[in-house]
Amino acid sequence: MLCSCFELxxxxxxxxxxxxxxxxxxxxxxxxxxxNKRLNKIIRDPLFTSSLNFVKWSSNKFNKFSSNVIFNRYxxxxxxxxxxxxxxxxxxxxxxKHILRAADYPNLYGLGLYNMKEKTARRLFT
Numbered sequence: 001m002l003c004s005c006f007e008l009x010x011x012x013x014x015x016x017x018x019x020x021x022x023x024x025x026x027x028x029x030x031x032x033x034x035x036n037k038r039l040n041k042i043i044r045d046p047l048f049t050s051s052l053n054f055v056k057w058s059s060n061k062f063n064k065f066s067s068n069v070i071f072n073r074y075x076x077x078x079x080x081x082x083x084x085x086x087x088x089x090x091x092x093x094x095x096x097k098h099i100l101r102a103a104d105y106p107n108l109y110g111l112g113l114y115n116m117k118e119k120t121a122r123r124l125f126t
Contacts, residue, residue, distance in 0.1 A: 009038070016042055026052060030070060033078050049085035054099060055092050055114045071095065075102040088112070093120050100124065 008016070016039075020028050025048040032039045043049075075098050079086075083103035090112035091099050113121060 009036075013038075013042055017045065017047070021047055025049075026054070026074075029078050029082070030073065033081070044082060044085060046085060049082045051088040051090075052086060053090040053112075054095055055090050055112070071098070075099065079103045090114065092116060096120075096124055 011019075020042070028043055028048050029052075032043050034040065079099065079102040083105050084107060086105050087107055087109045088111075089099065089105070089108065092114040093116040096113070096116065
């Protein structure tokens with residue numbers, strides 16, 4: 001059987017969007033941010049940037065932000081770069097302060113707060 005190999009850059013934008021929409025948007029942003037101008041343009045699509053969920057649902061599941069390197073890259077590079085496009089953020093107590101301070105979110109419409117005590121929320125927003 002004959003195999004064909006394609007590089008990511010050989011695929012059309014439409015095909016890449018179809019592939020990327022099947023993947024987690026945080027994974028897409030982390031993996032492709034800064035690779036090249038074309039991929040940066042594609043991953044800035046509202047499909048990937050309008051709603052970001054940073055909530056760790058269970059300690060039994062893989063924790064995307066267990067690595068400080070990954071989390072720091074989000075806070076120092078990715079969030080400031082796409083902050084104008086973010087409309088919804090879902091965050092929890094352990095990461096809220098860093099995510100909220102990473103950038104200004106002028107188009108933020110909604111904020112989901114999870115696993116957060118009232119005292120912590122008051123401290124964040126006063």
